[in-house]
Amino acid sequence: MDVSSEIYKDLSHMVGKERVSESNLDRLLYSHDLAPLPKEMSLAFKTIPDIVVKPRDAIDVSRIMKYAVENDIPVIPRGGATWAFGGAVPAFGGIVLDIGSMQEILDVNKENLFVTVEPGINWKKLYDTLLSKDLLIGAYPSSAPGASVGGWVNTGGVGVGSYKYGGIDQLIRSLEVVLSDGTIITTGCKNVLNNSSGYNLTDLFIGSEGTLGIITKVTLKVFPAPEEIRPTSFVFRDLEEAGEAIHALTRTNITPYHIAFLDGAHYDLLRELDKDSPKIGAMVNITFSGDTRIIDIQDKTTEKIMAEYGGKKTTKEFADHEWDERFFESKARRLGPGLIVGESFCPLSKIVDMSKRSQGVLKKLKMKGAVVGTVADPNTALFMTYAISNEHKLIKNMASMALVKKLADEAFKVGGRPGGFGLLFSGNLKKIHGKGVFVMDDIKSALDPHYIMNPGKLIESTTRFGIPIPGFAMAAGMNILAFMKRMMPADKIGMKNHGTKKKNE
Amino acid sequence: MEQKRKMNETNLIQKEPKPNLVRNKPPHLDDIYACLQCGYCNSVCPIYRETGWESLTPRGKVFLLKHLIGKDSFFDKILGKKITDYLTGRGQISLNEAMTKIYTCTLCSRCETICHVDIDFHEYWEEIRKWMVENGIKPPPNTIDMYNYIANEEYKNPFMEPLPKRDEWYRDDYQLPETADIIYFIGCMTSYHEYQLLLNTLKVFSSSGLDFTTLGTDEMCCGAINTLSGQWDNFKNIAEYNVGQIEKRGATQVVTGCPGCYRAFKKYRKFAKCNFKLLHTTEVIAELIEGEKLKFTKEFKEKNLPIVYHDPCELGRVSDYEGKGIFEAPRYILKNIPGIDNILEFPNNRMDGICCGGGGGLKALNYDLTIDITLRRIDEAIELGANTIVSACPNCKAQIGNGVEMKKEQMIDSEEKFKMKVMDVLDIAAKSL
Ligand SMILES: Cc1cc2nc3c(=O)[nH]c(=O)nc-3n(C[C@H](O)[C@H](O)[C@H](O)COP(=O)(O)OP(=O)(O)OC[C@H]3O[C@@H](n4cnc5c(N)ncnc54)[C@H](O)[C@@H]3O)c2cc1C
Ligand code: SF4
Ligand code: SF4
Numbered sequence: 008m009d010v011s012s013e014i015y016k017d018l019s020h021m022v023g024k025e026r027v028s029e030s031n032l033d034r035l036l037y038s039h040d041l042a043p044l045p046k047e048m049s050l051a052f053k054t055i056p057d058i059v060v061k062p063r064d065a066i067d068v069s070r071i072m073k074y075a076v077e078n079d080i081p082v083i084p085r086g087g088a089t090w091a092f093g094g095a096v097p098a099f100g101g102i103v104l105d106i107g108s109m110q111e112i113l114d115v116n117k118e119n120l121f122v123t124v125e126p127g128i129n130w131k132k133l134y135d136t137l138l139s140k141d142l143l144i145g146a147y148p149s150s151a152p153g154a155s156v157g158g159w160v161n162t163g164g165v166g167v168g169s170y171k172y173g174g175i176d177q178l179i180r181s182l183e184v185v186l187s188d189g190t191i192i193t194t195g196c197k198n199v200l201n202n203s204s205g206y207n208l209t210d211l212f213i214g215s216e217g218t219l220g221i222i223t224k225v226t227l228k229v230f231p232a233p234e235e236i237r238p239t240s241f242v243f244r245d246l247e248e249a250g251e252a253i254h255a256l257t258r259t260n261i262t263p264y265h266i267a268f269l270d271g272a273h274y275d276l277l278r279e280l281d282k283d284s285p286k287i288g289a290m291v292n293i294t295f296s297g298d299t300r301i302i303d304i305q306d307k308t309t310e311k312i313m314a315e316y317g318g319k320k321t322t323k324e325f326a327d328h329e330w331d332e333r334f335f336e337s338k339a340r341r342l343g344p345g346l347i348v349g350e351s352f353c354p355l356s357k358i359v360d361m362s363k364r365s366q367g368v369l370k371k372l373k374m375k376g377a378v379v380g381t382v383a384d385p386n387t388a389l390f391m392t393y394a395i396s397n398e399h400k401l402i403k404n405m406a407s408m409a410l411v412k413k414l415a416d417e418a419f420k421v422g423g424r425p426g427g428f429g430l431l432f433s434g435n436l437k438k439i440h441g442k443g444v445f446v447m448d449d450i451k452s453a454l455d456p457h458y459i460m461n462p463g464k465l466i467e468s469t470t471r472f473g474i475p476i477p478g479f480a481m482a483a484g485m486n487i488l489a490f491m492k493r494m495m496p497a498d499k500i501g502m503k504n505h506g507t508k509k510k511n512e
Numbered sequence: 513m514e515q516k517r518k519m520n521e522t523n524l525i526q527k528e529p530k531p532n533l534v535r536n537k538p539p540h541l542d543d544i545y546a547c548l549q550c551g552y553c554n555s556v557c558p559i560y561r562e563t564g565w566e567s568l569t570p571r572g573k574v575f576l577l578k579h580l581i582g583k584d585s586f587f588d589k590i591l592g593k594k595i596t597d598y599l600t601g602r603g604q605i606s607l608n609e610a611m612t613k614i615y616t617c618t619l620c621s622r623c624e625t626i627c628h629v630d631i632d633f634h635e636y637w638e639e640i641r642k643w644m645v646e647n648g649i650k651p652p653p654n655t656i657d658m659y660n661y662i663a664n665e666e667y668k669n670p671f672m673e674p675l676p677k678r679d680e681w682y683r684d685d686y687q688l689p690e691t692a693d694i695i696y697f698i699g700c701m702t703s704y705h706e707y708q709l710l711l712n713t714l715k716v717f718s719s720s721g722l723d724f725t726t727l728g729t730d731e732m733c734c735g736a737i738n739t740l741s742g743q744w745d746n747f748k749n750i751a752e753y754n755v756g757q758i759e760k761r762g763a764t765q766v767v768t769g770c771p772g773c774y775r776a777f778k779k780y781r782k783f784a785k786c787n788f789k790l791l792h793t794t795e796v797i798a799e800l801i802e803g804e805k806l807k808f809t810k811e812f813k814e815k816n817l818p819i820v821y822h823d824p825c826e827l828g829r830v831s832d833y834e835g836k837g838i839f840e841a842p843r844y845i846l847k848n849i850p851g852i853d854n855i856l857e858f859p860n861n862r863m864d865g866i867c868c869g870g871g872g873g874l875k876a877l878n879y880d881l882t883i884d885i886t887l888r889r890i891d892e893a894i895e896l897g898a899n900t901i902v903s904a905c906p907n908c909k910a911q912i913g914n915g916v917e918m919k920k921e922q923m924i925d926s927e928e929k930f931k932m933k934v935m936d937v938l939d940i941a942a943k944s945l
Binding site for chain 2 (some may be wrong): 028030031032033034035036037039040041043046047049050053054055057061087088089100105107108129131132150152153334335337338340341343344345346396399401
C-alpha cells in the first residue's frame with residue numbers, strides 16, 4: 008500500500024524519489040538549526056517540515072517554487088543549519104530545501120580571479136581547495152567547516168579575514184537566484200565590478216535570510232594566495248587594556264588579516280574542560296597575511312603598540328595553536344550542557360565600554376560565560392559573548408535566552424546593534440531601520456506576493472496561528488525572562504564529568 | 513558533487529521494539545548533550561559525502577539519539593503525546609529505521625578528528641550500537657547471522673565456511689611447530705578470502721627465521737564483528753577461547769595482519785589475562801628490516817609503479833585514538849623495497865585518511881554504499897597517477913579489489929584502458945624476497 012502523500016508524489020516526480028523524504032525521522036532532523044529552541048516551541052511554530060527535498064540545480068529549485076506557489080506551501084532554504092537564529096527552521100511547516108545537495112565548485116578563474124560555486128559547499132572546503140590552487144578566499148565565518156556559502160550570503164556575515172577583505176557583502180561578484188515564482192535571475196557581473204547605477208540586486212539578497220529567493224550560484228572574487236599567514240598572540244592584564252590596544256592598532260594603517268579578542272574567563276572555562284589553557288586576563292590574537300617582508304614590519308610595529316598597553320607577545324607555538332582553534336569557540340558548551348551566544352556589533356571606539364557592559368550583563372544574569380569577539384573593520388567590533396546554559400532545565404534554559412536581549416540592549420546604548428533576526432528577533436529590525444522596515448516589507452511583497460519564501464522570519468515573527476509577535480511584546484517577554492533569571496540561583500557547571508574521557512583509559 | 517542517495521538498505525521486516533530508552537539511557541550521555549550541532553563532522557563523513565542526508569551524518573545521528581532518549585515535553589505531559597504529535601506534525605520515530613541510520617557508518621572515526629566538543633567517536637558509535645542491542649533493538653540481520661556462525665562449533669567464522677578449510681592453504685607446505693614464541697593470528701578474512709596474503713605473510717615470516725606458529729583450525733574468529741555490531745554477549749567466550757589457545761602454545765607475542773583482529777585483541781584485555789605482546793605484521797617486518805634480519809632483493813615490477821599507500825582506519829586513526837596509530841611502519845617497509853623510490857600519498861592521509869568503504873560492518877547492511885565510497889577512493893588514486901593501491905589490511909584489500917572490478921565493469925565500453933593493482937604491504941614484501 009502506498010501511503011505517501013500527494014506532495015511527496017509530485018515532488019518525487021520532479022526531482023526523483025531518492026531526493027525526497029517525508030519520513031518522521033528525516034523531518035525531525037530538518038526541524039532545527041543551532042537556535043536553542045526548546046521542544047515546547049514546536050507548538051507555537053510548526054518547526055517540523057512536511058517534507059524535505061534535495062534539489063540538484065536551479066532548474067529543480069525553479070520547478071519546486073512554481074509548485075509551492077500553486078499549492079501555497081512555504082519553502083525554507085537550509086544550508087549548513089549552523090546559524091543560531093532559527094533562519095533555516097520552518098515557522099509553518101512546509102518544504103525544507105536542503106541546499107547541501109548542491110556543493111560543486113563550477114569554475115575557478117585564475118586569470119580574472121573569481122570562482123563560481125554552488126551555494127551548498129562549506130567554506131572550509133572551498134578555502135582548502137582554492138589554497139591548493141594558490142588562491143585565497145578573502146573571508147569566511149569561523150564556522151567554516153559547517154557553514155555553507157549560501158548561508159553566509161543570507162546572513163550577511165563578517166568573519167575571519169574580514170578586517171582585511173571585508174564581509175561577505177564585499178566579496179560577491181554575482182548571484183544566481185530563483186525567485187518565488189520560479190524565475191531565475193543573475194544579480195551582478197561575474198567578471199567586473201557591479202557599481203555604477205542601477206538598483207543593486209546583489210545587495211538586496213545579502214542578509215535576506217532566505218526570505219526573498221533561493222540562491223543557486225555564487226560568484227566570489229578571490230585573491231592570490233599570500234606568501235605567509237602569520238598568527239601572533241598577546242596576553243593582557245584585562246579586557247580593558249586589550250580593548251585600548253586594539254583601538255590604537257586600528258587607528259593605524261596596519262591591516263592585519265584578522266583580529267580577535269577573548270577575555271580570561273574563556274580560558275578559565277577551557278581549563279574546566281581539562282584543556283591546557285593559560286591563566287590570563289585577556290588575549291588578543293592578530294593574524295597577518297601577505298609578503299613575509301611586509302609582515303615583518305607590521306608585526307614589529309604591532310608588537311610595539313600592544314606593549315604600550317601592557318600586551319606581552321606569546322610564543323609562536325601558542326599563537327599557531329590559537330589560530331588553529333579559531334573554528335572551535337564553543338567548546339565550553341560541554342560544561343552546561345548548553346550555550347547561548349549573544350551577537351552584537353558595536354562602534355570600535357566603544358570597544359572598552361561594550362566589554363565592560365557585556366561582562367556586567369553576564370554578572371547581573373548570574374551566568375558563567377565569556378566575552379569574546381572580533382574586529383570586523385576599523386569602525387566595528389563584533390562581540391560574540393557567550394554563556395553556559397543547561398538544556399536539562401527548561402525554565403532556566405529559557406530564562407538564559409534573556410542574555411541575547413540584554414546584550415542587544417547594551418549594543419543599542421553604545422550606538423551599535425544586535426546581529427541576526429531570524430525566527431525570534433524581528434522586533435529589532437524596526438529598532439535599527441525605523442520606517443525603512445516598511446520599504447523592506449514592500450520589497451518582500453513585490454518579490455514574494457504569496458508569502459511562501461521562508462515566511463515568519465526577519466520582517467515579521469508570526470506564530471503558526473497567524474498571531475504576529477510585535478517587537479514590544481517580544482521585548483517584554485524577554486525582560487520577564489531576564490528578571491526570572493536574576494531571581495534564580497547563580498549558574499553552576501552542570502556536567503559531572505565534563506572532560507572528555509581520557510584517551511587510552 | 514553528484515549526491516546520490518542509496519536507499520537499497522536491507523529491508524527490515526522486523527517487529528518494532530518497545531524499549532524504554534528514556535529510562536535506559538545510553539553511556540556517555542555527556543557527549544550527546546555536549547554536541548552543539550555545528551555540523552563540522554558532516555564535512556568529513558564519507559557516508560554523508562555519498563548520500564547527502566542529514567540522517568546519515570554524525571550530527572544527525574547525535575540529534576536523533578538525543579530525541580530518542582529525551583523526556584516528554586511540558587505539552588506532551590499536559591496534552592498527551594498523541595495530541596502533540598499531531599499538532600507538531602512530529603509523529604513516531606521507527607526504532608528500526610533509527611537502527612538502520614545508526615548502523616549506516618563505517619566506524620572510521622574521521623568525525624572525531626574535527627568534533628567541536630571532542631566526542632570520542634571511535635568508542636562512542638560502538639557503545640551506542642551495544643546499547644541499542646541491549647535494549648532489544650535488533651542489529652542488521654546479516655550481522656545476526658554472522659554472530660550465529662561464529663558461535664557455531666562447525667564454523668567459528670562469520671562466513672559459514674567449514675572449519676577444516678581454515679588451514680588448508682598452508683597445512684601441507686608449512687610444517688609449523690606445536691609451540692612457538694610468536695603466534696601469527698591469521699583472521700577469517702585472510703584465512704578464507706585473502707589466502708594469497710596469507711601465503712605471502714607465511715613466506716616472509718619463514719624467510720626471516722621467526723620462531724612462529726599459527727592456531728591452525730583452533731583459531732576462532734576474533735569477534736570484531738560482534739563488537740562492531742553491538743552483539744557483545746559472546747565476546748568474553750571468544751576472548752577466553754583464543755587467549756587460551758595462545759597460552760597453550762607458549763607464545764609471548766601475537767602478530768596479526770588484520771587491523772580488525774588487532775583491535776579485537778586489544779579489547780580482550782578487558783575480558784581475559786593477556787600475557788603476550790600484540791603486534792601488527794607491519795611492525796614486525798619493519799623491525800626485522802631495521803635489525804638487518806630481512807633484506808629485499810627483487811625489484812618491484814616497474815609497470816605497477818607508482819604506488820599509493822592507503823591508511824586502514826583501524827590500523828591508523830582508530831588505533832591512534834586508542835594509544836598508538838600505525839602509520840609509519842607500512843611506509844617504512846615500502847621504502848625499503850628495491851625499485852620503489854617514491855610512495856604517493858592521498859590528499860587525505862594518516863590521521864585524516866578516508867575509509868575504503870569496507871569498515872564498521874557496513875557491508876552487511878548496505879554493500880552498494882560501501883562500493884560508492886571505494887570508487888571515490890579509486891578515482892583519487894587514478895587522479896594521482898597511481899598504478900597500485902597498497903594497504904595493510906585484508907578488508908581494505910578485498911574492498912578496494914572489488915571496487916576496481918566494479919570500475920572495470922563501468923568502463924567496459926570506454927576508450928580508456930583502466931588498470932589498477934591492489935596489494936597488501938606483505939604481498940609486496942613477499943614478492944621482493
Ligand atoms: C561555532 C560557530 C561560529 C560561527 N562564526 C560565525 C562568524 O564568524 N561569522 C558569522 O557571520 N557567523 C558565524 N556563525 C553563524 C553561522 O555559522 C553563519 O551565519 C553561517 O554563515 C550560516 O550558514 P549556514 O549554511 O549554516 O546557514 P543556515 O543556518 O542553513 O541558514 C541561514 C539562513 O540562510 C538561509 N539560507 C541558507 N542557504 C540559502 C540559500 N542557498 N538561498 C537562500 N537562503 C538560504 C536560511 O534560510 C537561513 O535563514 C557561527 C556559528 C557557529 C556555530
Ligand atoms: S565514523 Fe566515519 S562513517 Fe561513521 S559517522 Fe564518523 S565519519 Fe561518518
Ligand atoms: S562536530 Fe561534534 S559538536 Fe559538531 S555537530 Fe558534529 S558531533 Fe556535534
